[in-house]
Amino acid sequence: MRMDWWTLSLQTVNAIVLIWLLAYFFFRPIANVIAARKAAAAQMIEEAGQAKAAALSMREEEKAALAAAAERRSAALAAAAEEAEAQREALLAAARSDVDRMRDEARGEMTRQLELARDMQTKHASALALDIAKRLMERFPQSSLVSGFIAGLADAAAALPENSKLDFEEDGGVRLKTPRALTPQEHADCRRALEISFGRPLEFSVEINPALIAGLELENRHTTIRNSLRADLADIAASLDDHDRG
Template sequence: MQIDWWTLGLQTVNALVLIWLLSRFLFRPIASILAEREATARLLLDDAAAAKASALTLEEQARAAVDAMSADRAATIRAATTEAKDARDRLLEAARADADRMRADMRAEIERAERSARRAEAERASLLAVDIARRLLERLPASSRVVGFIDGLVDAIAALPETSRADFATRGEPTLTAPRPLTAEEDALCRERLENALGRPLKFALRVDPTLLAGLELENAHTSIRNSLRADLEQISATLLTEPENER
C-alpha cells in the first residue's frame, strides 16, 4: 500500500482547521450556554429551596398560630363556661332568696290574716257574750249585779300582800267602780266588808260604769282589783286570742 503524504497532510490540516472551527464556534458557545443554564438551574434550585424553606416556616407559623388560636379559643370557652356557671349560680341563689322571702311574706300575711280573723271572731264572741249577759242580767234582781260580787272582791283583797293592802288605805283615795249607783245598804255593806278585809278604815270614791255589766272593781294609782263580768269576758276574749298562738 502506497501512502500519499500530501493528501494525508492536507487531510490532517483540514481536520485541525475543522476541529478549531468547531471548538471556536460550536463547542465553546454550547459549553457557555450549558454553564449559563446550569447556573440558572442552580439558581432556580436555590430559589426553590429557599421558597420551600420559607413555605415550611410559614407552615410552622400557621400551625403555631392555629394552635395558639385553639388554645385561646379553649381558654375563652372555659372562661365563658365558668362565667355562665357563676351567673347561673347567682341567679339560682337570687331566685331561692326571692322564693324564701316570698314564702316568708306569704306566711307572715297568712299569720296576720289568721290573727285578724281570730281577733274579729273573739270580738264577735265578746259582743255576743256581753249581749247575752246583759239580757240575762235584765232578768235578775238588780241587787245581784253588786251584792253577789262583794265576796269575790273581798277574797281578792285578802289574797294581796300586806304592803298592797296597806297601800289602799294610806296612799290616796281609791276608786270603787260599780255598774250602777249603789243603794245606801250596798254602800254600807261594801265599806264594812272592804274595811274588814284591809284591817283599817277605808274611804273610797264611787264611780259608775255600766260597761262592767255586773261586779265591782277597786283600784288606786298602783293596784287594780277586778271582780266584774266585764273583766271575766275580757279574760275569755284574751284566752281565745292567745290559745291558737300557744298551739304553734
C-alpha cells in the same frame, strides 16, 4: 507504497490547528454556556428550595395561627358557657329566693288574716257574751249586782302583798267602781269588808261604770283589783284566744 512525510506533517499540523481552533472558538463557548446554564439551573433549584421552605414555613405558621384561633375560640366558648351557667344559677337562686319570700309573705298574710278573723270572732263572742250577761243580769234583783261580789273583792284585797296594801292606804286616789249607784247599806258593807282586808279603814271614792255589768273593781294609780262579770268574761275570752293560738 511510498509515504509522503511532508504531506503527512502538514496534515498533522492542519489537524492540530483545527482542533485548537475548534477548542478555542467552539467548545469553550459551548462549555461556558453549559456552565452558565448549569449555574442558572442550580440557582433556580436553590431559589425553588427556598420558596418551598418559605411556603412550608408559612403553612406551619398558618397551622399554628389556626390552632391558636381554635384554642382561643374554645376558651371563649368555655368562658361564655361558664358565665351563662353562673347567670343561670344566679337567676335560679333569685327565683327560689323570690318564691320563698312570696311563700313566707303569703303565709304571714294568711296568719294575719286568721288572727284578725280570730280576734274579730273573739270580740264578737265577747260582745255577744256581754250582751247575754246584761240581759241575764236584768232578770236578777238589783242587789245581786253588788252584794254578791263584796266578799270576793275583799278576799282579793286581803291576798295583796303588804307593799301593795300600803300603796292603797297611802294613795288618796282610790276608786271603787260599781255597775250602779250603791245604796247606803252596800256602801257600808264595802267599807267594812275592805277595812277588814286592809286591817284599817280605807278611804275611796265611788265611780259608776255600767260596763262592769255586775261586780266591783278597786283601783289606784298602780293596782287594780277586779271582781266583776266584765273581768270574768274578758278572762274567758283571753283563755279561748290563747287556746286557739296554741
